[in-house]
Amino acid sequence: MPPFPMSSVQEARAALAERLRELRLDAGITGKELAARCGWSVAKSSRIENAHTAPSDADIRAWCVACGADGQAADLVAANRQADSMYVQWRRLQRTGMRHLQEASTPLYERTRLFRVYASHVVPGFLQTPGYATALMGTIAGFRGTPDDVSEAVDARMRRSRVVHEGDHRFATLVEENVLHHHVGDAEVMAGQLGALLASMALPSMSVGIIPAEAPREQIMWPLEQFTVFDDARIHVELLAARVTVTAPGELDIYLRAFARLTDLAVYGQAARTLIVKAIERLS
Numbered sequence: 207m208p209p210f211p212m213s214s215v216q217e218a219r220a221a222l223a224e225r226l227r228e229l230r231l232d233a234g235i236t237g238k239e240l241a242a243r244c245g246w247s248v249a250k251s252s253r254i255e256n257a258h259t260a261p262s263d264a265d266i267r268a269w270c271v272a273c274g275a276d277g278q279a280a281d282l283v284a285a286n287r288q289a290d291s292m293y294v295q296w297r298r299l300q301r302t303g304m305r306h307l308q309e310a311s312t313p314l315y316e317r318t319r320l321f322r323v324y325a326s327h328v329v330p331g332f333l334q335t336p337g338y339a340t341a342l343m344g345t346i347a348g349f350r351g352t353p354d355d356v357s358e359a360v361d362a363r364m365r366r367s368r369v370v371h372e373g374d375h376r377f378a379t380l381v382e383e384n385v386l387h388h389h390v391g392d393a394e395v396m397a398g399q400l401g402a403l404l405a406s407m408a409l410p411s412m413s414v415g416i417i418p419a420e421a422p423r424e425q426i427m428w429p430l431e432q433f434t435v436f437d438d439a440r441i442h443v444e445l446l447a448a449r450v451t452v453t454a455p456g457e458l459d460i461y462l463r464a465f466a467r468l469t470d471l472a473v474y475g476q477a478a479r480t481l482i483v484k485a486i487e488r489l490s
Contacts, residue, residue, distance in 0.1 A: 223257035233273035243272035284454040303355035308362035322435035332367040338399040341391030386485035393489045415472030
């Protein structure tokens with residue numbers, strides 16, 4: 207991800223304004239002509255194009271029509287809606303602790319029918335054991351200096367994870383092999399977590415693939431940031447400093463294509479179980 211020298215909202219607005227300006231230039235029309243086609247003042251066009259005024263969804267659609275770029279309207283409208291939440295620092299999300307963040311996302315988990323999860327660093331939250339979640343959240347709270355509500359946050363995460371066993375939900379889960387060997391907690395905690403991961407493979411709603419460390423990377427060149435896809439409509443990407451929310455159709459497509467390629471790299475069934483068992487054996 208690029209650095210964020212100004213606030214996420216300002217940067218998102220500036221990027222959107224630049225895209226709108228490029229549409230006008232590509233169409234070969236002036237700001238005055240665009241304003242006439244849209245039925246508003248030249249000043250409004252200038253304010254939007256210079257990121258001084260946030261456009262409405264209707265403004266964006268009118269702009270695209272005026273520039274003969276109707277096909278780009280959906281992406282730009284999504285980017286406009288995303289501006290306020292596309293990049294949110296963890297310290298802002300967790301300023302009162304981690305319990306609230308778990309509870310706030312529960313409705314999203316409950317209404318999602320298909321989860322696609324790529325885990326490159328830690329076991330996905332909905333498959334974490336209480337011991338693993340406690341060790342992980344304790345480390346996070348210490349590193350980020352957030353209020354220590356780890357016990358309450360773990361309880362909230364366990365309640366949120368009921369979606370694995372309740373309701374009409376399906377889970378396609380990809381885990382990089384290094385996650386199996388990255389110790390979170392002591393050996394007992396890790397053995398319990400890996401055992402739970404093994405057990406989850408028997409759930410009818412769950413598909414678990416392990417991407418071997420030696421898997422060829424010609425199609426997707428390196429392990430990516432951890433991300434979760436919610437019903438092909440929303441993606442949460444986990445960075446060290448922030449969570450990025452992706453909703454723009456074009457960007458969603460990039461992550462979905464990456465997930466499809468990563469799926470091809472993974473092993474399943476007995477081959478996946480063998481990798482997990484080997485990781486457990488290394489703990490002894």
